Amino acid sequence: MLDAKIPSGPLDQKWTDYKGHCKLVNPANKRKLEVIIVGTGLAGASAAAALGELGYKVKAFCFQDSPRRAHSIAAQGGINAAKNYQNDGDSVFRLFYDTIKGGDYRAREANVHRLAEVSANIIDQCVAQGVPFAREYGGLLSNRSFGGTQVQRTFYAAGQTGQQLLIGAYQALERQVALGNVDMYNRHEMLEVVVIDGKARGIITRDLITGKLERHFGHCVLLCSGGYGNVFYLSTNAMGSNVTAAWKAHKAGAYFGNPCFTQIHPTCIPVSGDHQSKLTLMSESLRNDGRIWVPKKQGDNRRPNEIPEEERDYYLERRYPAFGNLVPRDVASRAAKERCDAGYGVGSSKQAVYLDYAAAIERYGKGEANKRGLDHASKEEIIAMGKDVVKEKYGNLFDMYEKITGENPYEVPMRIYPAVHYTMGGLWVDYELMTTVPGLYALGEANFSDHGANRLGASALMQGLADGYFVIPYTLGNYLADEIRTSAIPTSHAAFEAAEKSVKDRIEKLMSIKGAQTVESFHKRLGKIMWDKCGMARNSQGLQEAITEIQALKKEFWSDLRIPGEINEMNFELDKAGRVADFIELGELMCKDALDRAESCGGHFREESQTEEGEALRHDDRFMYVSAWEYKGDHNWELHKESLDYEVVKPSQRSYK
Amino acid sequence: MEHNTMNLTLKVWRQKNANDRGNFETYQVSDISSEMSFLEMFDVLNERLIREGKDPIAFDHDCREGICGMCSMYIDGKPHGPWTQNTTCQLHMRAFKDGDTIVVEPWRAKAFPVVKDLVVDRTSFDRIIQAGGYISVNTGNAVDANALPVEKEKADAAFAAAACIGCGACVAACKNSSALLFVSAKVAHLALLPQGDPERKTRVVNMVAQMDKEGFGSCTATGACEATCPKGITIENIARLNKEYMVASLTSK
Structure with a gap:
């Protein structure tokens, strides 16, 4: 069983206790510690801003032309917070409870409670940054309701809430860039994690304008690279949204949590x-x-x-x-x-x-x-x-x-x-948002942690900002406090050398296939397999067929792909080829996970497991766990489990009747 | 929805990289559905070019729902094409008819150098924000969100200005390549809110200085920016900026 390192004590005291006892890094040492952040959506931009403010040396990366483009920007409806401004019975406990129930009892209690606790601070922080939330005539903030709740706790800015929150975080990030605390790398894609002596120590990136590979050292690496809904080809994700950063981390040792939990x-x-x-x-x-x-x-x-x-x-x-x-x-x-x-x-x-x-x-x-x-x-x-x-x-x-x-x-x-629309699954993280690779963290949609088998509306923005503004500034310090004696490792180190070489080899291999079929055509075919057999309804036979089909597709991809152009130039087809190659491997794991979980819960609906009325039927006796998959080689994974122990909420058949 | 198909002629700007001189290339596309988006029509063309062993046309795009601000085509002489308050990614082919010739170019401005084909470098916008387009509040310092009421009218006006997606169409539309609509939207957004008040003087002065430094032109109030803006940002914001700038210049020490 995996240990999530959840603090002991009563549920509503865990986070307070943790903050009171975690290790701190003094300001002089923070200046010497380097933090790499991949992705600049709500989680990444807020983490970069918050950690820059604390005095860490931050390097942030995004594949878009500006951090302001990250797909958090497209979130429309709103952000939840347990403010109870409407006096309609809301509280931290209610938000916690609704989220656990909405997730069909497949999320970790301690994480979700922490999320509900910090939710109110997020709204305060955003208003202070100038986020123009909708207001009533009295000048106070307005709320509306969202699915799965009976209170009005959703704050919004017309249908552009994600945009306004991201611009708030982006501006906070740019302020840190101006102050010299954050170095921003636009149009850069992370293609490998560098692990030295078992700890994440840097990344290899590709400059998407020149095609040049670069090495970047960090005392730790934070992946805030979003979800993997584009494995289905058609989704509400942006065209560029991809799993590549998370997948490289997975292959470097980070377990992948609940990959089959997808939100339709x-x-x-x-x-x-x-x-x-x-x-x-x-x-x-x-x-x-x-x-x-x-x-x-x-x-x-x-x-x-x-x-x-x-x-x-x-x-x-x-x-x-x-x-x-x-x-x-x-x-x-x-x-x-x-x-x-x-x-x-x-x-x-x-x-x-x-x-x-x-x-x-x-x-x-x-x-x-x-x-x-x-x-x-x-x-x-x-x-x-x-x-x-x-x-x-x-x-x-x-x-x-x-x-x-x-x-x-x-x-x-x-x-x-x-x-x-969204993927609840993602890199497995412990209570501190650390993956199974020490020093490698995952925040926001990139991790699996807070939404169980189904995310409630207006909770993704909440989680992204909670992780970035209010969780990682504490939990990262607890790790880095023991790293103050580690001086910056030169990127001439053999591990950097090897990581860069493997990236280079892979790109050259992709370019050398010179087959007949386009990247897009492979992506479409993968999407169709996933949607038909691992989509809104899944069954054992379909999933087994899907695995065979995806394995065959992978072979075809690596033998008949055509990428035009050169390596050392702006080449969008090459960028996309690397991402689709990773999606194909992920697709197989998703089907494997869906096959293993022979119950229905939340967004994961196994046709074999339903009530007489056609509702999702859980099997708590057999599946009360998080699936955390360890990469063992081509088509080969080992399943680890984290047991879900409910101390406060009693799991029951979800009913919205 | 009723739909029809059409055959079109495209004249597209091709430029291998920043140093290349660049030129127009002509392409014929056929059987384009009126239900396609403009970018999906480019997808179809690019797939064909790849199959023919040619280099596909590079263009920026990401969310394809009109909010990320990444797409940036100059279509028949208009940024984002013929529809009003619209981005290229939301432009659909029903805006065109069979037999049309469509000319597509990148944004043209000194401060937005071409990277490749239709892709330009807009990092100058990021640097303008770095010069002051924020409120200096560290995480954790905030008071309760309802501690400071904001008049609904002002909050709504701030939101309308904050709706800017930073695409740069205003610059591309302006004969002087001025970025004043972009800068003024941010200045107005933050100046309209009480939270933005303490820094309002330095903000406007520094942002305008950075704008000049980046090589954007001056505003001569033609209003082309407002007419083009996909998010309906109005030139009222430029008036607000001018007022802010004047007050700041007259009263700063």
């Missing part, structure tokens, strides 16, 4: 054709006011507005009266798939359901009419006023929908379908 988000714009390169999310906040439905009749080809009220099936409200349209994401996604598979889907592909704002527009319109004392407002006037209210709340999302689909969502219901 229920409200995305459906696929429109083979040319599709990515999918676009429509924020979960839309489920606050929108109603989801399909026709009651199979294969109903009428236009949505021609289908009368009594012939519509508001299936979420029907199946889950207590939470209705605000059930957690995994539940909502499966329910949509169930209706479409049963022949009730809508649109030309029949792989979509409606998200309808007509009722909300009318409700808001009536509210406005009341506010303005218009007792005799006509129906048209009410609708017009209602549209204005909806526009203020969700305008940017509605505009985006219209640009992509060419349809006006104020007039006709949106068509939506689930899509890959």
Whole structure:
């Protein structure tokens, strides 16, 4: 069994006790300690800023042209925090409990409680940085609700919350760059971890403009490189989002935790054709006011507005009266798939359901009419006023929908379908966010730690910033306090030499294949295998087939790939080839993990394990553990387990009815 | 959704690297669906070029949902193409019709040198932010978020300015390659909030100085930036910056 090094003591005292007793590094020594940070999204930028402020010598890396582009920027709906500003019964315990339950009892209690504890500090910090959260007329912060909760604890900035939080962290990071505490490397990709005497001591990067390989030393390495949803080819991730940094760490000894836990988000714009390169999310906040439905009749080809009220099936409200349209994401996604598979889907592909704002527009319109004392407002006037209210709340999302689909969502219901969005799995880390390689840390979506088998909406931003601003500044000190006697290791060291050589060899091997098929075509094929067999529903036979198919795909990739251009220049195809090669290997591990976990939990739905009503059925007696896979060589992994011991919450069958 | 297909002629700027002189190349693309995004049309073309053994066209892109600010094509003489308040990645092919010829170039500005083909170097924007585009608050120093109420109107205006995605379309649209809309959006965002007040004088002065140093041109108030901005950032922010700059210049010691 793996030891997560969880502090002893009562749950709500663990973090306080830890902070009170962890080792510290004095300011003079901090200046001598070098920290490498890979990725500059919410976790990476906040960690770089916070550690720079503390006085460490930080080097931060991102593959984009600026740290401000990281994909955290695309998060729309909001960030949770246990502030209880709404006086509706929220508390640290409630946020902790909702997150544990939402994760279907597959997350670590101590981590989640810490997350809930620091959530309030995040909002304070962001407001102090100038993050323009939505406010009420009294000048105080506004909240809304998200799936899987019954309180309003989500802070937001229209539909651009991730953007505003990331810009806040980015500005804090750039301030540290200006002060000389952080060196920023844009358009650099990490391609290897350097391990010396069992500890992470640096990385090898490739300059994506010149193709030059570089060696960078650090007393420790922090991976904040995001999730791996692009293994499915189509996802809501950015085109560049990849697993490469995490995968290199995995192959260098870091265990990979719960790789099969993937979040399929229920409200995305459906696929429109083979040319599709990515999918676009429509924020979960839309489920606050929108109603989801399909026709009651199979294969109903009428236009949505021609289908009368009594012939519509508001299936979420029907199946889950207590939470209705605000059930957690995994539940909502499966329910949509169930209706479409049963022949009730809508649109030309029949792989979509409606998200309808007509009722909300009318409700808001009536509210406005009341506010303005218009007792005799006509129906048209009410609708017009209602549209204005909806526009203020969700305008940017509605505009985006219209640009992509060419349809006006104020007039006709949106068509939506689930899509890959987030990966709860990631590098296994202990309570201090350290992987199984000493000195190598993983933060944010790159680690596996806080969301169990399903993440609640508005919790990714919370976790990224919690890890970067409020957890790593303490836990890193606890490690580096013992490193103050280690002076900087010259990058001429044999380990750096060897690491650079292996990167160089691999790139040359990729370039030398000179086959016929493009990187993109391999990625698409991998994505199809993953979506069909390791997607929203999985079964033993499908997963075994997928493993065989992926192994064959890997062989074909390494024998028939074509990469144009040269190594020593800007070469996006070469960048992508390295990433897809890693995705292929990860895909195999995900299927292996999904096969091992013969239960359903959260986003992981094994068809063999469901209740009579078709809900996910856990098997706590056999699967109350985190799967942590150790890389042993090609197609070969060893499973380690971390037992999940619930001291405070009693795991039960999740019910949102 | 109804869709149709079209055949198009593309004239695309090709430039091997920063030192290359560069030139336009012409490509024919066929069977392009009106439902494709503009970048997906480039994906299709690039796949073909690779199969033909040619070098694909390098262009910047990442989120493809209009928020990261990475995409940067100058399409038929307009940054981000014909639609208003839009980014290249959100431009869809239904904006064009069968038989059209489309000219695609990189952003052109002294402070945004071309890296390759349609890719430019926008790190000058990062350096402008480093000059003062932040509030100096260390992690852990913050007071309760509701301790300081902010008028909704000001908070909304600050948000509208903060919506800038740093793509550089304003610079590309400006005949002088001025970055004033970008700089003013940040100055306004932070000056409108009470948290940004203590540093407002040094911020505006330092950011403008850095902007000049980077080689951006001067503002002559043509409003091309506002007309082009994918996020609808208004030139009201430039007026705010001018006021901030004047106050700072007159009252600094």
